[in-house]
Amino acid sequence: xxxxxxxxxxxxxxxxxxxxxxxxxxxxxxxxxxxxxxxxxxxxxxxxxxxxxxxxxxxxxxxxxxxxxxxxxxxxxxxxxxxxxxxxxxxxxxxxxxxxxxxxxxxxxxxxxxxxxxxxxxxxxxxxxxxxxxxxxxx
Numbered sequence: 665x666x667x668x669x670x671x672x673x674x675x676x677x678x679x680x681x682x683x684x685x686x687x688x689x690x691x692x693x694x695x696x697x698x699x700x701x702x703x704x705x706x707x708x709x710x711x712x713x714x715x716x717x718x719x720x721x722x723x724x725x726x727x728x729x730x731x732x733x734x735x736x737x738x739x740x741x742x743x744x745x746x747x748x749x750x751x752x753x754x755x756x757x758x759x760x761x762x763x764x765x766x767x768x769x770x771x772x773x774x775x776x777x778x779x780x781x782x783x784x785x786x787x788x789x790x791x792x793x794x795x796x797x798x799x800x801x802x803x
Contacts, residue, residue, distance in 0.1 A: 665731075674729075687721040692740055699743045706782040707737075707745065710790070714797050734800025735793075749775045749796040760789050 666678040671685075693701055711717050711728060720727040726737040739746035754764045754773040763776040775792065779785065785793075 685721075685723050687723065689719055689721050689726060692721060692726055692737075696740050697742055700740050700745060703745050703779050703782060704737070704740065707747070707779060707785060710785050711735075711793060711797070714790075714794055715801070717797075728800070730797055730800035731802040732800050734796045744778050744780045747777045747779065749777065749792055751775060751795065751799070755792070758788060758792070760784075760786075760792065 665674055667674045693704065696704075708717075708719070708728075715730060718729045720729055720733070724738075727733040728735040728737070734749075736748045737745055738748050750767070750772045752771060752773070754766075755761070755775060756764065760777055761775045762778055763774075765774050765776075766772075767774055777789065777792075
């Protein structure tokens with residue numbers, strides 16, 4: 665485990681490329697609708713029920729971290745939040761992902777999820793949240 669001496673963010677890899685900005689989670693939530701803020705807090709609460717997590721505000725998104733980053737909140741819209749789970753294989757047989765795409769130059773498949781309602785964090789989504797969490801653990 666390596667910790668950046670400038671921003672104190674922990675990373676799995678030494679000298680990992682990252683953004684040493686001073687963004688906060690509050691910066692991302694500032695000015696968002698009550699619906700969006702409630703969705704964000706509900707999603708994070710559900711992850712905290714799965715296991716210990718930390719949030720890291722980056723330049724353009726919020727990373728969700730266990731031992732390493734395993735999911736990303738990439739957009740806080742007017743009435744939704746967009747989340748990306750990177751997996752090593754595409755999980756095509758589902759009802760929750762609106763897009764699955766191979767990340768160019770890698771063997772990762774980004775699985776895009778959009779939440780409009782707290783009920784959207786259903787059993788199927790929880791299965792993928794748990795899979796992503798396990799990817800973020802050094803097991």
